[in-house]
Amino acid sequence: MTTLSETYRNHPITDHHIIPLDFDSLDEVPESHSWPQFDEHLNKIQTHDLKDSLIPVIDLASPNARNLIGQACETWGMFQVINHGVPSELVKKVEYESRRLFALPTHEKCKVLRSADGATGYGSARISPFFDKCMWHEGFTIMGSCVDDAKVLWPDDYQAFCDTMDAYQRHMKLLSHSLLLIILETLDVTQEELNWALSTQDSQGALQLNSYPRCPNPSLAMGLAPHTDSLLLTLLNQSGLSGLEIFVEGSGWCRVQPIEDAFVVNVGDLLHIFSNAKFPVLSHRALVNQSKHRISVAYFHGPPIVSRVAPSSRFQKPCFRSLLVKEYLILKAKHFSRALSLIRT
């Protein structure tokens, strides 16, 4: 089976873009991590709190959920979902285990460093090489079993971490399938297209644990730089601490306030392509906090990497060309935010 790891094999990134700083040892933001333009930007554009009425909060158990989800995807490419059926104890356990991982000393975490051409393990975000400055962020990427890495980190105490991440990935896969089914039904796609998006075999799922340590000067630092997510759908748990911002045309950067027990759901590049741009894909970023260490947990769902992606056949005038999912991810790894414009027809 072709995997994401194989896709990245020809696009290695250098070590200094992978190894995060030992953030806890710092009492000021080093030059390498201070974003001067970002500082100017902050002065110019007021960061708004998004009112609930803007990014919809949708109760999955309500009879109206389907319509609301369809509308939210068209208007925003994003919504928050509550009453989704994922046990809140499991969500708490994932937060607890993530904090346990990031609390390890840097030299321990570096024992499971993501390799230059790899997809899983500990390290800075894959988008790091596209920015001059480094981010105030460390991550741990899991695809399927994480037992090999967990055994390295905790030789005698790895089971709880693995069991928690396995159970969470199972729940995330089910929830992303239910949401995608609703979303795709609103597009009225063919059965074959539904099978493609919801394929249980060979579909891509990745779990990203994000850590944003306390920062001495948050106005200089960037947690996660602006980006769009590459796959079909992302389900994000903000762990109760705000930091996520979306770029809204005409308003600038707006904060998406966390809601208890909610997941932020957003359209990724592949769903934007499949919906023939009917669903927008939002640029988003994460800012950091002076007094609190923020954790977020993102699950990315995608179709099989060897399949093709194109606008659904229901669209008469496709505005993107058809290509292999793998080819798109290679384009994204090479050209980052220009990838979508490169496949416009």
Ligand SMILES: C=C1C[C@]23C[C@@]1(O)CC[C@H]2[C@@]12CCC[C@@](C)(C(=O)O1)[C@H]2[C@@H]3C(=O)O
């Ligand atoms: C499946 C994936 C999506 C992702 C790249 C990855 O292979 C695993 C990590 C994901 C992540 C998380 C942080 C932001 C992001 C842009 C990045 O650099 O790594 C996303 C990637 C993505 O959606 O392109």
Ligand SMILES: O=C(O)CCC(=O)C(=O)O
């Ligand atoms: O931490 C956040 O709020 C955003 C994380 C994110 O955008 C991602 O993991 O892709």
Ligand SMILES: [Fe+2]
């Ligand atoms: Fe993201």
